[in-house]
Amino acid sequence: MNLNLDSVVAVSTHQRESLQSLKNRFTSHVDYSKNSYRITAIIQFEHEMENGMQAILNNDANYTFASRPITFGNHSKLSVRELYLSMPVLNGHFLTIGKQQVVWGKADGVKILDVVNPQSFNEFTLEDFGQSRIPLWMVNLELSLGDDLFQILWIPDTSTHQLPVFESTYGFTAPRFSPPIPRDIPIQFKENKAPKTRFKNSDFGLRWSSFVGGWDIAVNYLYHFEDQAIFSTELLSHNATVLEITPEYYRSNLCGGSLSKPVGNITFRTEFAYKTDQRHYQQANELLVSDELSYVVGLDYFAWTDTLLSVQLIQQRLLDVKDETLFRAVNETSFSLLLRRSFWQETLTTEVLWQQNTNDNDGLVRPKIQYVYSDRLTLTAGLDIFYGDERGVYGQFADLDRLYLKARVSF
Incomplete structure (x- = not known):
């Protein structure tokens, strides 16, 4: 059994002494193996002491009953992160049953194919994907046939993204994430x-x-x-005028793939996804439905010792659409740059990730330094710097730059 304690403090750099987050997370990881069978359980207890993040803890309507965490007041929650049985079946094949994560794609900081599991956006996309993914109850069968591997997933768990409530620190305000809401009209959520x-x-x-x-x-x-919930609106007029908002979910088909190949010190990689029936908000308080093609092209350069330079081009295109009344561009382009270097036999790692949306001219810069003091203690410090117009995906948080410190203690 492995037990980790992660302590995090995040302080706003815009408002002096403004605390964004102060939390402790206890994680117990248990593996039990017998013959070729293996049971894995990851149990997590989290205590959040800062009011700006407390509002997220009771926001659990996105979970199915079997996946919902147990909350204690508005500060703490206990969750079964993962619980699954892995075992061989037939000859050379493998079956995993239970609550788990399945990761498709390897893009840096963006999700093109990695959509099997929903995600918690309580801290936007600042939290590691391994933690922000919401594990699902599923059946995962992997068939090994020579050099080919076939994976078959059946996922009865219908948990969805956990979105931050409006009053929380990272509540979404960009218009692309919600329909236009008239001022001075009471709102009723269904x-x-x-x-x-x-x-x-x-x-x-x-x-x-x-x-x-x-x-x-x-x-x-x-x-x-x-x-992602789509919020439909209806203006009701009985004794008083009320705007009724209903979160709804729609079916989609994703077809995609990925390619990668190392050539000397450079690794070329790409992944793409064609998604049907994507819904987007329009300024006329209507929804536009369109298929969407998303792809990323990346180069990873390992020319220097213990150093990685990675660049990515990401594009998202709505197909057969010329509508100029959308809150997002029909063709969106962004890029990312990642520079990472390790020192002292990889005990000290420095990193900076830059993400930029060229349509809205907004972005996010994330410098970070991590020091592995020992097998039992890892220390991390970093900055999250947002910039751009408030209508942009990143620019909506332009006043929420933060300095954070993390300590992981392993027992």
Whole structure:
């Protein structure tokens, strides 16, 4: 059994002595193996002491009953992060049953194929994806046939993205994430219309991967409910005028794939996803439905000892759409730059990640330094710096730059 204590403090750099986050997270990781069978359990207890983040803890309508954390007041929660049984089946094949994460794609800081599990956006995208992903109850069958690996997923767990409530620190304000709401009109939220846990509402996924001619190749398909809620609005006039808002979820098909190949000191990689029936808000308080093509092209350069330079170009295109009334561009382009270098036999690591949206001219810069003092203690310090217009994905948080300190103690 492994037990970790992660302590985090984050302080706003815009408002002196303004505390954004102060929390402790206890994680117990248990593995039990017998013969070829293995049971893995990850239990987590989290205590958040800062008011700006407390509002997230009771915001659990996105979870199905079997996945919902247990909350204690408005400060603490206990959750089963993962709980699954892994075992061989037939000859050379593998079956994993239980609550787990499945990661598709390897893009830095963005998700193109990595959509099997929903995500918590309580801290926007600042938290590590391994922690912000919401594990799901599923059946994961991997069939090994020579150099080919086939993965089959059945996911009856219909938990969705956990979105921050409006009063929390990272509550979304950019108009692309919510419909236009008239001023001075009372708002009434209806019950979240997340799909119920029934067989007909299950998600299904397929993945084929292989190594062909020096290329790592994968082809992915996912039939699923989009995890992002779409807020429909209706103006009601009875005794008084009220704007009724209903979170709804819609089916989509994802077809995609990935390629990667090392050539000397450079690794070329790309991944893409074609998604059907994507919904986007328009200024006329209507929804536009369109298929969308997203892709990332990346180069990883390992020319210097213990140093990685990674660049990515990311594009998202709405197909057969010329509508100029959307709150997002029909064709969106962004890029990222990651520079990482290790020192002292990889005990000290420095890193900076820059993400920039060229349409809205906003972005995020994340310098970080990590020191592994011993097997039992790791220290991390970093900055999260937002910039740009408040209508942008990153610019909406331009006043929320922060300095954070983390300490991980292992027992």
